[in-house]
Structures are given as C-alpha cells and as structure tokens.
Amino acid sequence: MRVNRGALLVAGLIAVLLLPSLAGAKRVTVLGSLTVTRNDGVAPLGVPLVDQVTGLSLMTNPGIEKNIPQQLPPYTIPMFSDKDKATGQGSLDTVVALTNTTNAPLNVFIILRDGEGDLLPGSPVARTIPGHGTISFVVSDLIQTP
Numbered sequence: 001m002r003v004n005r006g007a008l009l010v011a012g013l014i015a016v017l018l019l020p021s022l023a024g025a026k027r028v029t030v031l032g033s034l035t036v037t038r039n040d041g042v043a044p045l046g047v048p049l050v051d052q053v054t055g056l057s058l059m060t061n062p063g064i065e066k067n068i069p070q071q072l073p074p075y076t077i078p079m080f081s082d083k084d085k086a087t088g089q090g091s092l093d094t095v096v097a098l099t100n101t102t103n104a105p106l107n108v109f110i111i112l113r114d115g116e117g118d119l120l121p122g123s124p125v126a127r128t129i130p131g132h133g134t135i136s137f138v139v140s141d142l143i144q145t146p
Contacts, residue, residue, distance in 0.1 A: 006057055006140060007110075011081050017100055018138050022053040026084065026086055026145040027082075027083070027084050027090075028081050028082070028083050028084075028090075028116060028140045028145060029078070029081065029082045030080070030081045030082075030112075030120065030139075031078075031079075031080050031114070031115045032078075032079060032080075032112060032113045032114040032115050032120065033070060033076055033077065033079060033112075033113045033121040034057070034076070034077055034078075034079040034094065034096065034110065034111070034112055034113075034139065035075060035076040035077075035109075035110075035111040035113070036049060036053060036055075036072070036098065036108055036109070036110055036111075037049060037075070037108065037109045037111065037124075038040045038052065038106065038107070038108060038109075038127055039107035039108055039109050041107075043108060045111055045124055046108070046109040046124070048075070048102060049073070049075050049108075051073075051098065051101065052074075052101055052102050052106055053072065053075070053098050053099065053101065053106065053108065053111035053129065054071075054072060054073070054098075054099050054101055055096060055097050055098040055099055056069060056070070056071060056072065056096070057069070057070045057072060057077050057079070057094060057095070057096045057097075058070075058072075058094070058095045058096075059079070059080055059092060059093075059094050059105035060092070060093055060094075060095055061091060061092050061143075064141065065111050067077055072096075072098070079094040079112070079139050080092050080093075080094060081093050081094060081139045081140040081143060083140040090140065092137055092138050093139060094138070094139040095133070095136065095137075095138050095139075096110075096136065096137055096138075096139065097134055097136040098129055098134065098136070099129070099132075099133070099134040100129035100130065100132060100133055100134075101132070102131060102132075103131045103132065104131050105128050105129065105130050105131055105133075106128070106129045106131075107126065107127075108122075108126070108127055108128075108129060109127075109138075110124060110125040110126075110127060110137070110142060111123055111125075112124075112125070112139070112142060112143065120143055120144075121143070121145075122142065122143065123142075123145035125142050
C-alpha cells in the first residue's frame with residue numbers, strides 16, 4: 001500500500017510538470033487573412049485603399065529566429081497566429097507596420113478573417129494613422145477570445 005501511494009504521488013507530480021496549465025489560458029491559433037481598408041464612415045468594412053498606405057508584414061517565429069516578410073500593398077495578406085495570450089508565449093505570430101503616405105490622418109479598418117473567409121470576433125478593428133505616421137501591431141493582440 002505504501003508503494004502504491006508513493007507511485008501515485010510521483011505520477012501526479014510528473015503529470016503536473018508535463019501538462020500545460022489550462023487555468024486562465026487563452027491560446028489563439030488562427031490561419032487566415034488580414035485586409036486593410038479605408039474607414040470612410042459609411043461602408044461597414046471600409047473602402048479599398050489606392051496608395052495611401054504602405055507597410056510591411058512579418059510572420060515571426062521566436063523559436064527558430066526566422067522572419068518571413070511581405071510588403072504591403074497588396075492590402076490583403078496571409079496571417080498566422082499561435083500564441084498564448086496569458087503568457088505571451090507562442091510559436092508564430094504576424095507583426096504588421098503601416099505607414100500613412102498622406103499629410104492628413106487616415107482612419108483604417110484592419111479586417112481579420114479565418115481560413116474559411118469568415119470575420120473573426122472583434123473584426124474589423126478601427127485605427128487611425130497620423131499624417132506621414134506609422135502604426136504597428138501584433139495580430140494576436142487584435143484577436144478577441146471568447
């Protein structure tokens with residue numbers, strides 16, 4: 001009986017160390033697309049940009065130190081996110097930097113869609129880019145978890 005309790009205790013401790021903590025964990029895993037449009041205040045998903053914005057997208061993997069860059073335009077790009085929102089750790093995420101090429105502030109929508117083309121919760125996200133200014137964001141920070 002003593003051996004069985006000891007074995008159960010050791011097995012329990014090993015399980016606690018090996019299994020990830022699920023309390024409060026919000027893992028975001030999404031493969032989809034990101035579109036940037038001009039928020040005209042009328043169209044629910046904005047209107048297409050012509051040349052008001054330029055930018056850069058990076059799919060980053062902190063474990064391998066590999067970055068995959070993509071220049072904007074085009075204003076619809078693939079995006080991937082696999083990150084635990086509670087700890088900030090993950091395997092892949094997409095970082096986007098957008099620069100306004102005009103003198104005036106520009107209101108934009110950042111539209112996130114899943115692999116099937118459906119809007120993700122909380123999408124579109126409204127942002128303002130100052131005249132000749134730059135904003136940056138991480139896709140996992142924009143995704144709302146239930």
